[in-house]
Amino acid sequence: MKKLIAFMVLAPPLFGAVVFSWILVRGPRMTVQHHIREFQMVLPGPAPGSVSVTSATSAPAEEGAGGVTGPKATPALLAQGRIYYSYYCLFCHGVAGAGDGPVGNSYVPRPADLRHASVGAYPDGELLQRMLTGAGHEPVLERVVPQRHRWPLVAYLRSLSSSR
Numbered sequence: 001m002k003k004l005i006a007f008m009v010l011a012p013p014l015f016g017a018v019v020f021s022w023i024l025v026r027g028p029r030m031t032v033q034h035h036i037r038e039f040q041m042v043l044p045g046p047a048p049g050s051v052s053v054t055s056a057t058s059a060p061a062e063e064g065a066g067g068v069t070g071p072k073a074t075p076a077l078l079a080q081g082r083i084y085y086s087y088y089c090l091f092c093h094g095v096a097g098a099g100d101g102p103v104g105n106s107y108v109p110r111p112a113d114l115r116h117a118s119v120g121a122y123p124d125g126e127l128l129q130r131m132l133t134g135a136g137h138e139p140v141l142e143r144v145v146p147q148r149h150r151w152p153l154v155a156y157l158r159s160l161s162s163s164r
Contacts, residue, residue: 081156
């Protein structure tokens, strides 16, 4: 009788463990899992009859070269630049561009004072290149700041250096 009671107590959990193990090892599973990575994607072509549109703030073809000039600084471009400055630059360079942002205060050396006349003296292409790959940025900003945000940022940095 004791053997029967022991069997009735131990058999259900043992049977459950065997079934669970079988399902875990041999049960239904997704044997083929599709992982489409960005670099493996093949994007569809443009729709028939579509027309390519370029933004007014799009960068020239040779972005970053010393002789390249950005678009003319308009109030709309400066407003965009101010917004992008608050996204990418404000925390290190501060509200006024003095290099006294909340994160920048912890850096040694401190971030550059963007209001300085030497910043405004750079040609557009060189200012853009230094902005993206300068000390403390390499190469993070080059990967983070999208192409369409770069020239408004350059225009806004110029306005900071000229307003001082």
